[in-house]
Amino acid sequence: MAHTIANKQKITARVRRIVGQLNGIERAIESEVSCSAVLQQVAAARGALGGLFEELLEDHLRQHVAGAHLSDADRQAGAEELLALIRRYAR
Amino acid sequence: MAHTIANKQKITARVRRIVGQLNGIERAIESEVSCSAVLQQVAAARGALGGLFEELLEDHLRQHVAGAHLSDADRQAGAEELLALIRRYAR
Amino acid sequence: MAHTIANKQKITARVRRIVGQLNGIERAIESEVSCSAVLQQVAAARGALGGLFEELLEDHLRQHVAGAHLSDADRQAGAEELLALIRRYAR
Amino acid sequence: MAHTIANKQKITARVRRIVGQLNGIERAIESEVSCSAVLQQVAAARGALGGLFEELLEDHLRQHVAGAHLSDADRQAGAEELLALIRRYAR
Numbered sequence: 001m002a003h004t005i006a007n008k009q010k011i012t013a014r015v016r017r018i019v020g021q022l023n024g025i026e027r028a029i030e031s032e033v034s035c036s037a038v039l040q041q042v043a044a045a046r047g048a049l050g051g052l053f054e055e056l057l058e059d060h061l062r063q064h065v066a067g068a069h070l071s072d073a074d075r076q077a078g079a080e081e082l083l084a085l086i087r088r089y090a091r
Numbered sequence: 092m093a094h095t096i097a098n099k100q101k102i103t104a105r106v107r108r109i110v111g112q113l114n115g116i117e118r119a120i121e122s123e124v125s126c127s128a129v130l131q132q133v134a135a136a137r138g139a140l141g142g143l144f145e146e147l148l149e150d151h152l153r154q155h156v157a158g159a160h161l162s163d164a165d166r167q168a169g170a171e172e173l174l175a176l177i178r179r180y181a182r
Numbered sequence: 183m184a185h186t187i188a189n190k191q192k193i194t195a196r197v198r199r200i201v202g203q204l205n206g207i208e209r210a211i212e213s214e215v216s217c218s219a220v221l222q223q224v225a226a227a228r229g230a231l232g233g234l235f236e237e238l239l240e241d242h243l244r245q246h247v248a249g250a251h252l253s254d255a256d257r258q259a260g261a262e263e264l265l266a267l268i269r270r271y272a273r
Numbered sequence: 274m275a276h277t278i279a280n281k282q283k284i285t286a287r288v289r290r291i292v293g294q295l296n297g298i299e300r301a302i303e304s305e306v307s308c309s310a311v312l313q314q315v316a317a318a319r320g321a322l323g324g325l326f327e328e329l330l331e332d333h334l335r336q337h338v339a340g341a342h343l344s345d346a347d348r349q350a351g352a353e354e355l356l357a358l359i360r361r362y363a364r
Contacts, residue, residue, distance in 0.1 A: 003127070004125060005123075008120055015113055023110070026103055029096050030099070030103070033095070034095060035150065046140040049136055049140060052133055053133045054269065056126060056129065057268070060126050065243070079243055079247065082243065085127065086239070090232070141363065145360065152355065156334070156338055156339055157348050157352035159348075167339060170334055170338065177327070181327065185307055185309070186305040186307060188308075190302055193302055197295055197302070201296070204291055211285055212281070217276050217277060217332065217333050218358065221326065222358065222361065231322060238311065238312050242309065246308070267316065270316050
């Protein structure tokens, strides 16, 4: 069984807010805002994606690794997925 | 004089590609893809924003700090902006 | 029960190697190596500490979160510790 | 001309403090402190190395890229070194 996102609406709203930040960056470039201000907006959007990643990672850990009713095999699989994601993210 | 983005079209295209990645994440959540696959896509989008940040930072450094024809005052201001951006980004 | 480090000798050897890198940085500063070369050595030592952190985090996850014979309460406690460590590390 | 570290004594003292943190980690492992506490100390030492890197990077930028009396060629070389270091560090 594939584990899907727990709170679809809330997470989708968060993704859309980050799309809004990127649309703001595109407008800022278009209207020739200073490159330093554009860079700040890019750093903020990246920070927001990092926060989203961490929230999803926490959900994954709580449900698919630490969940009380998992089989041992599912728990091990969830743990290895988590480790691969952390390694991927730390690059 | 505010320093603006050097290569507007190329940078805008890059921002739009990242918007495309986020739209893909929204569809993945909607179609109940596994949370591990969604997390990988979020990590990839964050990596792409990191790459965009680094490219803009390089442009800023080359033009507004190391540029051959800057006044000393403009160069110092560009350097301090760069340091603030690096500190902001490293958090 | 406190969970202790699994492989004390191996981990200790790794810590000592990083101390060796830092001693090398001190000698490099003393012998007036270029600041760019010193910065590369500092980045390498930080990378080595990051690798050590990730290895210890993996051990913690495998033993104290995903371990087959944990009580539910211990597993939850291990998971919350892990999340706090990831948040701390990502700063 | 190679650019050397500006403030040798202060930077050396900082390196030695980080060695002290690592010696503390070795003792913590030896005395079987919990792995979560060891991980916190490793994250702290990595943070301290990151802070040292940022300070040295700022010195490099101020002296070897933004310095008022550099030749154009030296300034360009300093800028390219800086970019290589930032890329190296962001990995």
